[in-house]
Amino acid sequence: MNAAAKQAKLSLKNNRKFKIFLFFLILTSIIWLLIELSKTYTSTVNFKVEYRNLPKDKLLQSKPIVNLEGVLKGPGFSLLKHNIIHKKLLINLKSITKGERTYYILPNNQLQNLNAQLTGDIELLRILNDTIFIDLGLNISKKVPVASNVSIDFKLGYNLTNELKFSPDSIVITGPKNNIDSIKEIQTKAISLKDIYKNIDLDIALILPPKTSNVQLSETKIHVKAEVDKFTEGRFLLPVEVINVPDSLKINPFPKEIEVIYQVGLSNFNKINKNSLSIVFDYKQYENDSLVKYLTPVIKQKSEFIASIKINPRQIEFLIQK
Structure with missing residues (x-):
């Protein structure tokens, strides 16, 4: 029993000595490191x-x-x-x-x-x-138009009463000359609008052409507006008018009248009358080619409210009287 106690006491003493040695070793290392780092x-x-x-x-x-x-x-x-x-x-x-x-x-x-x-x-x-x-290039600027990349699918019977309006409709681009020279327009981000029956009013981001990351745009997006309306059909008869007829000749057309069928927004239907259209037939079609047997209509003037026109008949016969 005494031998075991002596052995334990010796082990404890040795352990204490080791800890003291380890402490001074670490302390000496830290002092050495501080001295070295101060150099x-x-x-x-x-x-x-x-x-x-x-x-x-x-x-x-x-x-x-x-x-x-x-x-x-x-x-x-x-x-x-x-x-x-x-x-x-x-x-x-x-x-x-x-x-x-x-x-x-x-x-x-x-x-x-x-x-x-x-x-x-x-x-x-x-x-x-x-x-x-x-690698530097000459930094230049120029103004280019904005091109629409907007696809619109209207609800049945609806359409635009006028064209899409961009604000702004052109922007200034700035960048290296070799990039700028090749850019003719800046497109909007591709966007598809479905079942549209209300007015369009939204912002659309602009996109850079490929391989032109160094080009800067004066605007990063544009505002797009357009009026949408329900469309209806109207029609009326117009007398046939032949223009550019020499004074020495008289043209007798057949038929004497043409039927005009047009599409117009419902809200603008009452604004359309026979004076909203001017459709003529040009005698020079025959003068330029004497083999021509028919004259085709030319829309000389059309109201901005009219979306589309169908003319019946699409051509007229004519008799020349001297």
């Missing part, structure tokens, strides 16, 4: 890069490099902190230089500005990427 070192580090102050008449045609390697000098504490929290550097493009084929920046010429962006007692000695090439 000055140089280290190669990686920076994320952003570009500022692009000339107003220029535009980036491709994205420049976004990572740079630089040599930092400073206490180990500061270098360690930088490696944990990566610092972003801003490169000033005001000092951009035009070479024979492209533009470029010498970042080591901006060390004073770059060091001002660093915190603590770190010094940026140099950038290892001594030249950054920048």
Whole structure:
């Protein structure tokens, strides 16, 4: 029993000595580490890069490099902190230089500005990427029309009383000349409207043509409006009128009248009369081709409220009298 107690007492004593040894080992390591981190070192580090102050008449045609390697000098504490929290550097493009084929920046010429962006007692000695090439293009602007990409399916008996109205109907696009020159119009986002019987009033986004991500639009969306109405059919007879007949001739048409069948919005039906249309037959059709045996109608004038017209008959015979 005494031997067991002595053995336990010895084990406890040895364990206490080990803990004391371990404590001093850790303490010594921490002191050594603090001493080492307080010393000055140089280290190669990686920076994320952003570009500022692009000339107003220029535009980036491709994205420049976004990572740079630089040599930092400073206490180990500061270098360690930088490696944990990566610092972003801003490169000033005001000092951009035009070479024979492209533009470029010498970042080591901006060390004073770059060091001002660093915190603590770190010094940026140099950038290892001594030249950054920048692909710039001439930034131009031009006005282009907006093109509709709207499909409308109306409820039976309904239709537009006038054309879709865009606001604005044209926009200004800005970007590299090689992109801008090829753009003739800007389309709306494709949209399909179903079973429409009420007025249209909505905003539609505009879309860029493919491979033109560097192009900017003065508007990102447009407003679209149109009046929708229930349509009804009307008809009346009009006398046949032949124009451009020489004074020495007399034209006797057959038939003497034509029937006009038209579609009009119900709300505008009472606004339509025979004076809302002007339909003529042109004698020059025969003068230009003496083999012509019939004259076809020409709609000279039509009310904006009339959506469609059907003329019966579609052609007339005529007799020439001298």
